[in-house]
Amino acid sequence: VDKDQYHFDAASGQLVVETAVTRVVPVPALFAVHATCSSEQERQALIEAATEAFVCGAADVPGDYGACGQRLLPQLWPMWKIAARQATLPGGIRLPHCGMHGEELIPHQVANNEGTRLLGVVLVCDYVASDKGALMPPLETPVLSCDLARWGVAFEEALLLSLENLRARTRAGPAAAERWEHHPSGCAQSTQRDRFDAARAALLPRLVTMRKSPNELPEPGGHVVAFATPSCVLATTSKNALGLCFMGETLHLRIAAAEGQLLSETAWRLLKMRDGCIDKALAAHPLTQGASEGFVWRWVPYVPGGPPLCSSGEFSLPIDQNEVDAILDSAEAGRTIPVFSHKDDNIKTVLPPCAFARQKEKANEMFKAGDFLQAIMAYDAALRAGPPSDVDAAVVHANAAQALLNLAAGDAPRRDACAAEAFRRAVLAAELDPTNVKAHLRCAAACEILKEDAAAAEAQAKAKACAAMKAAEEAAARAAKTEEADEQRKALAQQRAAFQETLRKKEAREALLERERALDREKFEEQAQKENADVSLRLSAMLGLDASLGVPSRLGSSSTGR
Secondary structure, three states, X not given: OOHXXXXXXXXXXXXXXXXXXXXXXXXXXXXXXXXXXXXXXXHHHHHHHHHHHHOOOOOOOOOOHHHOHHHEEEEEEEHHHHHHHHHHOOOOOOOOOEEOOOOOOOXXXXXXXXXXXXXXXXXXXXXXXXXXXXXOOOEEEEOOHHXXXXXXXXXXXXXXXXXXXXXXXXXXXXXXXXXXXXXXXXXXXXOOOOOOHHHHHHHOOHHHHOOOOOOOOXXXXXXXXXXXXXXXXXXXXXXXXXXXXXXXXXXXXXXXXXXXXXXXXXXXXXXXXXXXXXXXXXXXXXXXXXXXXOEEEEEEEOOOOOOOOOOOXXXXXXXXXXXXXXXXHHHHXXXXXXXXXXXXXXXXXXXXXXXXXXXXXXXXXXXXXXXXXXXXXXXHHHHHHOOOOHHHHHHHHHHHHHHHHHHHHHOHXXXXXXXXXXXXXXXXXXXXXXXXXXHHHHHHHHHHHOOOHHHHHHHXXXXXXXXXXXXXXXXXXXXXXXXXXXXXXXXXXXXXXXXXXXXXXXXXXXXXXXXXXXXXXXXXXXXHHHHHHHXXXXXXXXXOEOOOOOOEHHHHHHXXXX
């Protein structure tokens, strides 16, 4: 290779070789392996394997789509890595990628802190060197736009094949019951550790939802996952304080602090979302995984008690030693577990808003600005886009009814017409959601304008009944939360006891091992003393001691001779 055909990117540590095929050599990874070689023979084998991969092209993406076989797999990359790799490519060549749900990742997100948090999906061809290059690390060559053009396939089509390969690779690995290894805290770690654990958990979320605790009891809270490295996934639940504590300590204090392949410091929440809430363009995308009838799986950054669930009783993920110590000290003392807020806790969902949500938000802004006529038109546009549920549709109709009531208040000539339309919209809202208090109140307000006192009184009575029912439901919910908090404290106590028991057993094993080591040392010393005694006897025999004279026989013979 001529010198003008390659250049070294010091920032990424990659050697880019531009010949007939552009190849990227991961110099730091090869150097690290080279430094561990114990002999010249091993170093030579590594160099030969690297030459076969990067010069002869054994690790290249196959020229024919059918030749990819099981090598074509999806992989998770952080956004900054995707941007860095794209920067090394020649003009006109792209690194095809998408978000974890198939969405398009916006380029400007790389420029801010979202580039360190968001994850993208790329296609790679996996390569494992032959036996003679056993020290050669496995290689993942990314599939570029020129590869897809040569194959004559679209990115989504190749992604679909890669997902099937990933499923086959998963089935060939550990059995379902052995895919997670559980810590006493309740946090689990993936066990396949084949560089595709993160992609497997993110793109095949059923593997996360089917995870069971060792006692097979249901765990409180929703699924929280950390894609720590390509080969390490941590999973627990949002209401398991000790599990989240272990996850945070492992992620932020061990993996992030070490020199390694940190994938993401962000913890992710797995949600079951109505398929009507997602962008219609993504409905048939290979990465849209169905959860149940009418629902799909979606990942959002985890914030305790954050949107869209806003669930109470959730705990935070510690990011430093002080937070870890505070959680453990509180759990040990039986105090309330602290919940920490971090600078990224106000992050917005990474899910693209659906058309309904966009139009509704637009209508609400117009309503607040006093432009009630435009707000009504925007509310109607939201309804045409398709509300996710009857409750959502009821909210929009009720809002439109209030906008019409506001118009009636300021337009005397059309007062009755606006009130009649407001009544119609409020009735629709009440029919869609009979528990909507505002819908009944707006029915009553419209009837008052129309001088329908009996109907107004009836609507007021329904509003009061709904308010009372909601108050009872809220009281029941508070009681349930109190009961849940008590159960949570009991669960924490059990986890703490299990954790302490594990530590006790570990200390007992260490003590037993130390006693065995002490016995081994004593036996060694006794054996050494015995061997020393034997050596002394052998030396005495070699010197030839004479028992009758008490002097060495050789010295006695010399005296007699003289």
